Amino acid sequence: MTSEGSKQVDILIAGAGFAGLSLAIALRQALGGSLRVIVADPALERGGSDPRASAIVAAARRLFEAIDVWERIAPGAQPILDMAVTDSRLDDAMRPTFLTFDGEVEVSRGAGGVHLPASEPFAHMIENGPLLAALLAKAKDDGVALAETAVADSEMVADHIKVRLRDGTSCAARLLVAADGARSSIRERAGIATHGWGYGQASIVTTVRHERDHNRRAEEHFLPAGPFAILPLKRDATGHRSSIVWTEEAREAERIVALDDAGFHAELEKRFGLHLGEIAAVGPRRAFPLGLSVARAFVAERIALVGDAAHVIHPIAGQGLNMGLKDVAALAETIVDAMRIGLDPGSPVTLERYQRWRRFDTMAMGVATDGLNRLFSNRSDALRVVRDVGLGLVDRLPALKQLFIREAAGLVGEVPKLLKGEAL
Numbered sequence: 001m002t003s004e005g006s007k008q009v010d011i012l013i014a015g016a017g018f019a020g021l022s023l024a025i026a027l028r029q030a031l032g033g034s035l036r037v038i039v040a041d042p043a044l045e046r047g048g049s050d051p052r053a054s055a056i057v058a059a060a061r062r063l064f065e066a067i068d069v070w071e072r073i074a075p076g077a078q079p080i081l082d083m084a085v086t087d088s089r090l091d092d093a094m095r096p097t098f099l100t101f102d103g104e105v106e107v108s109r110g111a112g113g114v115h116l117p118a119s120e121p122f123a124h125m126i127e128n129g130p131l132l133a134a135l136l137a138k139a140k141d142d143g144v145a146l147a148e149t150a151v152a153d154s155e156m157v158a159d160h161i162k163v164r165l166r167d168g169t170s171c172a173a174r175l176l177v178a179a180d181g182a183r184s185s186i187r188e189r190a191g192i193a194t195h196g197w198g199y200g201q202a203s204i205v206t207t208v209r210h211e212r213d214h215n216r217r218a219e220e221h222f223l224p225a226g227p228f229a230i231l232p233l234k235r236d237a238t239g240h241r242s243s244i245v246w247t248e249e250a251r252e253a254e255r256i257v258a259l260d261d262a263g264f265h266a267e268l269e270k271r272f273g274l275h276l277g278e279i280a281a282v283g284p285r286r287a288f289p290l291g292l293s294v295a296r297a298f299v300a301e302r303i304a305l306v307g308d309a310a311h312v313i314h315p316i317a318g319q320g321l322n323m324g325l326k327d328v329a330a331l332a333e334t335i336v337d338a339m340r341i342g343l344d345p346g347s348p349v350t351l352e353r354y355q356r357w358r359r360f361d362t363m364a365m366g367v368a369t370d371g372l373n374r375l376f377s378n379r380s381d382a383l384r385v386v387r388d389v390g391l392g393l394v395d396r397l398p399a400l401k402q403l404f405i406r407e408a409a410g411l412v413g414e415v416p417k418l419l420k421g422e423a424l
């Protein structure tokens with residue numbers, strides 16, 4: 001292949017999911033119209049088919065504020081102000097609460113700490129469909145070039161990477177960003193292996209309407225097959241709603257999803273309970289297989305991985321997308337810093353800075369979510385006693401609880417500017 005006849009761009013982003021679109025918007029805002037950036041995705045308008053909602057932590061919300069997307073999603077965003085954790089068997093009559101968080105992040109003025117207003121919710125629940133639609137609309141408004149096609153393959157040519165698209169066109173880019181999801185073909189073709197394993201579990205996701213208000217409380221019930229999370233959504237014309245992420249062994253999840261409505265309702269009610277009054281599953285339901293996978297490298301020659309292309313973790317702590325947005329914030333800052341002083345955004349020095357910034361943090365979160373899942377998704381009564389003592393202790397130690405909240409809110413460690421709400 002040669003580069004003749006190729007369109008010249010600075011950055012080609014493969015994948016118009018949360019990670020790819022957020023990165024394109026951030027770069028365009030910081031570097032202006034002179035930056036040549038294209039986002040290619042064969043499924044540009046796919047948002048409506050995703051039944052999930054995501055817990056967007058405080059740091060990720062700041063990124064959306066910084067790139068002027070938050071105002072578009074805020075009306076549909078449900079703050080989480082309280083969280084309850086229980087640990088029981090499925091048929092236990094009572095589910096004692098071992099841990100409660102009231103979800104406000106305290107002010108921190110310590111060295112390297114993030115400066116916050118007096119208090120703010122540590123997370124908001126946002127439905128994936130509207131979030132993706134808002135990002136796509138903002139990218140279009142900002143003049144990001146969008147191509148409804150897939151990246152087919154790429155090849156290094158002198159000082160750029162030549163990327164061939166499925167529609168038969170090609171681009172000569174200084175950097176190719178793989179934001180093409182968990183089964184990233186760019187990562188595979190670059191020869192980057194992944195560490196990880198499947199959990200033999202799947203999460204059933206659907207929306208549940210309930211009679212009573214959730215009072216902005218999220219619940220996580222640790223049951224022997226896996227966590228059952230009830231996550232508050234914004235009330236709509238149909239009434240009070242929550243999103244559920246219900247983890248089961250994979251075959252059992254497939255069986256439950258395939259039940260008729262009455263059968264599904266019976267299984268749901270066993271786990272959800274009646275504390276919010278009568279319940280009804282509304283909207284589509286789907287089971288997502290779960291696994292852990294972390295790329296051995298986040299960069300290759302003129303290639304950077306972000307989002308699920310770089311890491312997939314268990315949704316037990318609702319952190320996957322939030323980690324992807326940390327990648328976006330770190331990569332955007334790295335690229336902008338380099339390009340402002342005339343450096344090449346795809347040079348080894350630029351990419352190594354990004355990789356150093358993100359790899360350790362990602363491994364730590366992968367290990368933490370893997371450990372949590374192993375600790376909680378099992379049928380051992382002895383282990384249940386041990387972990388309940390642990391949960392009870394955390395509940396009684398406000399400093400430790402604050403640390404957990406700040407960690408979950410994404411406000412610990414070397415925080416990139418966008419996650420602090422600062423412009424690049």
Ligand SMILES: Cc1cc2nc3c(=O)[nH]c(=O)nc-3n(C[C@H](O)[C@H](O)[C@H](O)COP(=O)(O)OP(=O)(O)OC[C@H]3O[C@@H](n4cnc5c(N)ncnc54)[C@H](O)[C@@H]3O)c2cc1C
Binds near residue numbers: 043046151181185321
């Ligand atoms: C049940 C469940 C619940 C979850 N809950 C949460 C939560 O509460 N909070 C949270 O932070 N995270 C959560 N996650 C994780 C989160 O959903 C993912 O981390 C996030 O969707 C990944 O976004 P992404 O942009 O990296 O990839 P994706 O959303 O997978 O986007 C990849 C895009 O790339 C495109 N693409 C693929 N191949 C190509 C190609 N060759 N060329 C061009 N484009 C291509 C695809 O069409 C797609 O649009 C959850 C995950 C699961 C399974």
